[in-house]
Amino acid sequence: MTTTGIRNKLADYVAGGLEPAERTAIAAALARDPALRAELERWHALRAAVQRVMTGTAVPVGLADRIRARLSGERGTGVLGRRGWVLRLSYSGLAAAAVVVLTFLAWPQSATATLVEAASFAEVFRRCALGHCCHTLPIRPDGESALAEVRRCASFDCPLPDLAVGGEYVLDGACQCPPDRRLKAVHVVYRSRSPGGGVVSVFAVDRPIALCARGKQCAHCPCVGPRRYREAADGDVTIVSWDEAGRTFVVAAQMPRVELTRLLDGVKLSEGYGGRAPACGKR
Amino acid sequence: MEAAGVRRPDRMAGADDRSNAAFEALALPHLETLYRVARRLTRSDHEAEDLVQETYLKALRAFGRYEARACGIRPWLLRILNNAFLNRQARDCTAPRATEQQVLDQRPDEPLLPPELDYEQLDGEVKGALDALSPEFRMVLLLWATDELSYQEIAEILDVPIGTVMSRLHRARQQVIGRLREYAREHRLRQGPARE
Numbered sequence: 001m002t003t004t005g006i007r008n009k010l011a012d013y014v015a016g017g018l019e020p021a022e023r024t025a026i027a028a029a030l031a032r033d034p035a036l037r038a039e040l041e042r043w044h045a046l047r048a049a050v051q052r053v054m055t056g057t058a059v060p061v062g063l064a065d066r067i068r069a070r071l072s073g074e075r076g077t078g079v080l081g082r083r084g085w086v087l088r089l090s091y092s093g094l095a096a097a098a099v100v101v102l103t104f105l106a107w108p109q110s111a112t113a114t115l116v117e118a119a120s121f122a123e124v125f126r127r128c129a130l131g132h133c134c135h136t137l138p139i140r141p142d143g144e145s146a147l148a149e150v151r152r153c154a155s156f157d158c159p160l161p162d163l164a165v166g167g168e169y170v171l172d173g174a175c176q177c178p179p180d181r182r183l184k185a186v187h188v189v190y191r192s193r194s195p196g197g198g199v200v201s202v203f204a205v206d207r208p209i210a211l212c213a214r215g216k217q218c219a220h221c222p223c224v225g226p227r228r229y230r231e232a233a234d235g236d237v238t239i240v241s242w243d244e245a246g247r248t249f250v251v252a253a254q255m256p257r258v259e260l261t262r263l264l265d266g267v268k269l270s271e272g273y274g275g276r277a278p279a280c281g282k283r
Numbered sequence: 284m285e286a287a288g289v290r291r292p293d294r295m296a297g298a299d300d301r302s303n304a305a306f307e308a309l310a311l312p313h314l315e316t317l318y319r320v321a322r323r324l325t326r327s328d329h330e331a332e333d334l335v336q337e338t339y340l341k342a343l344r345a346f347g348r349y350e351a352r353a354c355g356i357r358p359w360l361l362r363i364l365n366n367a368f369l370n371r372q373a374r375d376c377t378a379p380r381a382t383e384q385q386v387l388d389q390r391p392d393e394p395l396l397p398p399e400l401d402y403e404q405l406d407g408e409v410k411g412a413l414d415a416l417s418p419e420f421r422m423v424l425l426l427w428a429t430d431e432l433s434y435q436e437i438a439e440i441l442d443v444p445i446g447t448v449m450s451r452l453h454r455a456r457q458q459v460i461g462r463l464r465e466y467a468r469e470h471r472l473r474q475g476p477a478r479e
Binding site for chain 1: 303306307311314315318319320322323327328329330332333335336339340343406409410413424425427428429431432433434435436449452453456459460
């Protein structure tokens with residue numbers, strides 16, 4: 001083996017690779033050649049430095065539990081899970097099949113949803129909705145088309161819950177501040193027309209998410225209605241989420257959960273903007 | 284949790300059990316390694332967690348096809364993690380790319396400069412140097428340094444030739460040392476007895 005060949009294999013030697021005969025040859029060469037020994041020391045030094053850096057990286061608290069939760073959520077849809085469903089369906093017939101189909105249609109994202117802290121939505125609500133800090137998407141004052149304009153100018157296309165339809169709330173601002181760095185989000189702010197009325201933040205995110213609080217997935221509300229909400233609270237801010245039309249929507253407001261879900265039950269998603277894409281008035 | 288650097292002689296016990304519980308028992312002990320690699324690859328706590336979760340979900344879905352090997356499940360998990368990371372990169376199209384590999388592999392191996400730094404004092408700078416590497420180089424260096432993987436094992440994880448592993452590892456070392464030398468010059472550091 002040439003010296004260059006040995007030098008090329010020193011890192012593998014350090015990692016414990018190579019066949020016994022090669023290791024013996026390299027060991028013999030190292031015993032003869034101080035330059036090779038110095039080179040070996042450099043590899044050891046680099047390895048020690050990288051290992052020190054890596055072992056100093058702490059795994060987030062609760063990550064194992066969050067992964068277990070996601071893996072258990074996967075059981076109904078994974079390879080093994082599907083086999084189980086086939087067996088069960090063969091025994092329980094069409095009624096059970098209907099339940100499965102309904103579940104997949106209504107909540108298709110649950111198995112692959114990204115866990116996102118509810119408090120991060122409350123933070124954007126406080127900063128952008130209550131604080132008026134960054135309404136960067138254009139709002140036009142002409143009623144129905146205002147939401148379509150927001151939707152058209154957003155960085156990804158998604159329907160948005162339209163709280164303005166009932167007349168109690170008016171679209172007051174919109175931005176794309178993400179509650180979490182992993183997400184893209186469209187954040188629409190509605191303000192009540194009533195004097196001293198409340199502010200409601202509506203978020204549409206670019207992927208399925210599941211609200212969590214301190215790493216634990218939030219529970220579904222015990223409410224009965226057309227939507228199945230998850231609920232959370234951060235101080236005086238109530239946060240609810242639901243899945244619809246292949247998206248997750250999150251709403252934050254300073255009002256009791258019962259009042260907020262009652263308001264949302266009557267809200268429909270905005271229609272599309274007809275496939276046209278006129279020039280965006282983004283500032 | 285398994286200590287880095289410990290060889291894994293035989294992990295084939297219970298390998299026929301493809302239940303979710305078996306998957307968790309085999310795969311979750313490697314969470315720390317996966318997270319650390321993901322953290323350095325993504326350079327972000329959030330993205331690392333997201334990547335690790337995606338890795339475990341994909342691994343569970345593919346667990347029926349996993350072939351138990353003497354080296355254990357960790358290389359397989361790392362391979363899934365690496366592919367998931369590359370897919371994300373392709374989706375985002377924002378990460379820096381390595382030099383074209385064929386060209387790189389044809390270049391003669393330049394002599395490596397001796398380290399003139401006390402690595403003990405420079406963990407922060409090492410982190411910066413790792414983060415500055417292109418993802419391809421970073422992954423090879425991380426696998427080699429933290430998981431005691433041989434060229435052959437790294438090549439299998441990354442699905443590249445052994446020569447590419449060797450080349451990337453040498454380049455990665457050059458770049459890390461180069462950056463640390465800059466730091467040393469800026470701080471007028473020298474190694475060992477010659478330190479002033």
